[in-house]
Amino acid sequence: xxxxxxxxxxxxxxxxxxxxxxxxxxxxxxxxxxxxxxxxxxxxxxxxxxxxxxxxxxxxxxxxxxxxxxxxxxxxxxxxxxxxxxxxxxxxxxxxxxxxxxxxxxxxxxxxxxxxxxxxxxxxxxxxxxxxxxxxxxxxxxxxxxxxxxxxxxxxxxxxxxxxxxxxxxxxxxxxxxxxxxxxxxxxxxxxxxxxxxxxxxxxxxxxxxxxxxxxxxxxxxxxxxxxxxxxxxxxxxxxxxxxxxxxxxxxx
Amino acid sequence: xxxxxxxxxxxxxxxxxxxxxxxxxxxxxxxxxxxxxxxxxxxxxxxxxxxxxxxxxxxxxxxxxxxxxxxxxxxxxxxxxxxxxxxxxxxxxxxxxxxxxxxxxxxxxxxxxxxxxxxxxxxxxxxxxxxxxxxxxxxxxxxxxxxxxxxxxxxxxxxxxxxxxxxxxxxxxxxxxxxxxxxxxxxxxxxxxxxxxxxxxxxxxxxxxxxxxxxxxxxxxxxxxxxxxxxxxxxxxxxxxxxxxxxxxxxxxxxxxxxxxxxxxxxxxxxxxxxxxxxxxxxxxxxxxxxxxxxxxxxxxxxxxxxxxxxxxxxxxxxxxxxxxxxxxxxxxxxxxxxxxxxxxxxxxxxxxxxxxxxxxxxxxxxxxxxxxxxxxxxxxxxxxxx
Ligand SMILES: Nc1ncnc2c1ncn2[C@@H]1O[C@H](COP(=O)(O)OP(=O)(O)OP(=O)(O)O)[C@@H](O)[C@H]1O
Ligand SMILES: [Mg+2]
Numbered sequence: 001x002x003x004x005x006x007x008x009x010x011x012x013x014x015x016x017x018x019x020x021x022x023x024x025x026x027x028x029x030x031x032x033x034x035x036x037x038x039x040x041x042x043x044x045x046x047x048x049x050x051x052x053x054x055x056x057x058x059x060x061x062x063x064x065x066x067x068x069x070x071x072x073x074x075x076x077x078x079x080x081x082x083x084x085x086x087x088x089x090x091x092x093x094x095x096x097x098x099x100x101x102x103x104x105x106x107x108x109x110x111x112x113x114x115x116x117x118x119x120x121x122x123x124x125x126x127x128x129x130x131x132x133x134x135x136x137x138x139x140x141x142x143x144x145x146x147x148x149x150x151x152x153x154x155x156x157x158x159x160x161x162x163x164x165x166x167x168x169x170x171x172x173x174x175x176x177x178x179x180x181x182x183x184x185x186x187x188x189x190x191x192x193x194x195x196x197x198x199x200x201x202x203x204x205x206x207x208x209x210x211x212x213x214x215x216x217x218x219x220x221x222x223x224x225x226x227x228x229x230x231x232x233x234x235x236x237x238x239x240x241x242x243x244x245x246x247x248x249x250x251x252x253x
Numbered sequence: 254x255x256x257x258x259x260x261x262x263x264x265x266x267x268x269x270x271x272x273x274x275x276x277x278x279x280x281x282x283x284x285x286x287x288x289x290x291x292x293x294x295x296x297x298x299x300x301x302x303x304x305x306x307x308x309x310x311x312x313x314x315x316x317x318x319x320x321x322x323x324x325x326x327x328x329x330x331x332x333x334x335x336x337x338x339x340x341x342x343x344x345x346x347x348x349x350x351x352x353x354x355x356x357x358x359x360x361x362x363x364x365x366x367x368x369x370x371x372x373x374x375x376x377x378x379x380x381x382x383x384x385x386x387x388x389x390x391x392x393x394x395x396x397x398x399x400x401x402x403x404x405x406x407x408x409x410x411x412x413x414x415x416x417x418x419x420x421x422x423x424x425x426x427x428x429x430x431x432x433x434x435x436x437x438x439x440x441x442x443x444x445x446x447x448x449x450x451x452x453x454x455x456x457x458x459x460x461x462x463x464x465x466x467x468x469x470x471x472x473x474x475x476x477x478x479x480x481x482x483x484x485x486x487x488x489x490x491x492x493x494x495x496x497x498x499x500x501x502x503x504x505x506x507x508x509x510x511x512x513x514x515x516x517x518x519x520x521x522x523x524x525x526x527x528x529x530x531x532x533x534x535x536x537x538x539x540x541x542x543x544x545x546x547x548x549x550x551x552x553x554x555x556x557x558x559x560x561x562x563x564x565x566x567x568x569x570x571x572x573x574x575x576x577x578x579x580x581x582x583x584x585x586x587x588x589x590x591x592x593x594x595x596x597x598x599x600x601x602x603x604x605x606x607x608x609x610x611x612x613x614x615x616x617x618x619x620x621x622x623x624x625x626x627x628x629x630x631x632x633x634x635x636x637x638x639x640x
Pocket of ligand 2: 048173
């Protein structure tokens with residue numbers, strides 16, 4: 001039973017003018033099988049939350065706790081978190097020159113699974129996963145994210161999600177920059193994993209569009225570095241109609 | 254950029270080439286035409302003269318030995334010749350005192366000839382293994398018109414050596430040269446590689462430098478006619494205390510020629526010092542020139558120093574393209590984060606990033622056993638840095 005518990009999380013970044021607090025007390029519990037949508041205006045700190053959970057060195061945790069099944073996530077290095085089952089599909093995936101997608105996928109699958117996948121079944125597994133995401137097999141021989149379009153990068157993130165089968169999946173604006181077909185394909189990928197019932201999903205998004213394909217159990221509004229309102233899926237409809245204005249004015253951030 | 258690194262760039266439009274004027278003496282075959290350098294001269298300011306073991310001031314006395322093995326397919330001839338042979342010196346005179354010292358000091362030059370139109374299936378291999386002491390050398394590779402040749406120059410062992418190597422690339426010929434400097438950590442090696450690229454010929458040079466205490470190489474290209482192409486690639490891995498210097502010159506002296514320069518290096522350890530000078534001159538006559546040069550350095554640990562100086566001089570406006578880039582940085586933190594966020598441990602992620610950094614250049618070698626050896630070397634260097 002995978003449970004991610006975030007309690008009173010405070011995170012800062014170092015800037016030229018000193019340290020700036022971006023997350024100001026985030027509380028959230030994501031259980032296996034649940035899908036939580038986090039919605040909020042630009043700059044509210046959604047990516048900061050995602051990166052902090054994955055352990056990006058740019059962000060400094062100044063307070064609070066994060067545990068996965070009681071284990072202290074904040075104590076773990078970036079790769080340990082991934083091996084513990086935390087996966088971050090990034091808003092802006094990074095190009096890695098000279099490292100092929102196939103080498104990258106196999107190296108990470110080996111690390112996550114604790115042993116190298118059998119070559120024969122692995123090749124088939126990757127091929128089929130790429131097919132489902134309608135990715136050209138030629139991508140396997142290209143360098144990681146190098147020259148990929150925005151949509152291709154997102155498919156590549158979901159390809160990894162499907163192959164690595166995390167216990168907690170954090171999707172940071174996986175929907176942005178996708179046309180409607182790509183959005184459907186990518187959402188189906190996420191849903192395939194969710195159907196297994198073994199993953200807890202944290203779906204970060206700015207728009208309600210993706211929620212038509214990936215149905216959340218809980219919707220949270222994120223503003224000014226914390227969750228300011230939580231409810232069921234109906235909250236998304238309200239946000240669709242009214243926008244974020246009521247959360248941002250009056251100095252919520 | 255880390256402390257201790259410097260990078261500069263200049264695009265000069267000048268009637269008089271500053272590449273030429275900033276040398277302390279014009280090229281010459283006679284060592285006496287060059288003053289003994291003191292270290293402040295433009296062409297010597299990065300080099301630790303006190304570690305050249307006298308190659309620069311006449312105190313290095315020849316007497317060492319170097320074992321030379323030549324593996325040449327049928328039809329290739331190997332001929333010892335004297336200084337008076339018309340092929341010796343044809344691709345260019347020595348440009349500094351150490352190169353001139355080699356020219357004044359060698360006993361016999363060697364001319365290795367590939368007949369015209371010969372398409373060699375196997376590489377020509379020249380292996381030099383230093384057995385200590387001071388040595389000088391001069392080798393001319395003469396590639397006949399329309400011949401296609403891969404040449405591997407392999408340097409191992411210990412020596413204090415200055416040598417000139419010439420490549421006379423016939424019209425329409427294709428020559429790939431891979432020069433591997435895999436010396437012991439005590440070796441000193443200065444070498445001027447001068448290529449004269451024939452009409453419509455292609456010259457590709459891959460310089461791979463790992464070993465040595467001081468290695469200082471001048472890959473130089475000029476064109477004997479229009480339509481020539483030069484690709485100059487380099488890979489270096491500069492360790493603790495090593496000085497590795499690559500000083501390139503592409504002299505676009507004929508119309509419609511192309512050149513592409515890409516050198517990449519990784520540095521690690523205290524007092525590792527890499528120097529890269531990329532001079533490209535486009536003469537008034539060289540209309541239709543297309544050139545690009547790039548140098549990238551990856552600084553793996555503190556205490557390493559890079560000097561990277563691209564320099565482009567354009568004397569004509571009628572060119573197809575000219576550009577340069579130079580960058581020195583640490584490990585890409587974002588790349589490491591991305592790989593680690595997929596469960597890959599830090600040391601393995603680092604290995605992937607460095608391998609990837611060099612991959613495009615390693616692929617240029619095109620000689621499988623040399624590629625494999627280079628990859629194995631890179632792995633070994635990385636093991637040392639990560640451990
Ligand atoms: N390294 C940094 N240096 C300075 N400020 C930063 C840094 N990283 C994030 N910030 C600031 O923190 C705030 C939150 O950024 P974050 O990227 O988390 O927002 P977001 O909610 O993901 O926005 P978006 O919807 O645009 O993706 C922003 O004001 C941003 O400028
Ligand atoms: Mg964001």
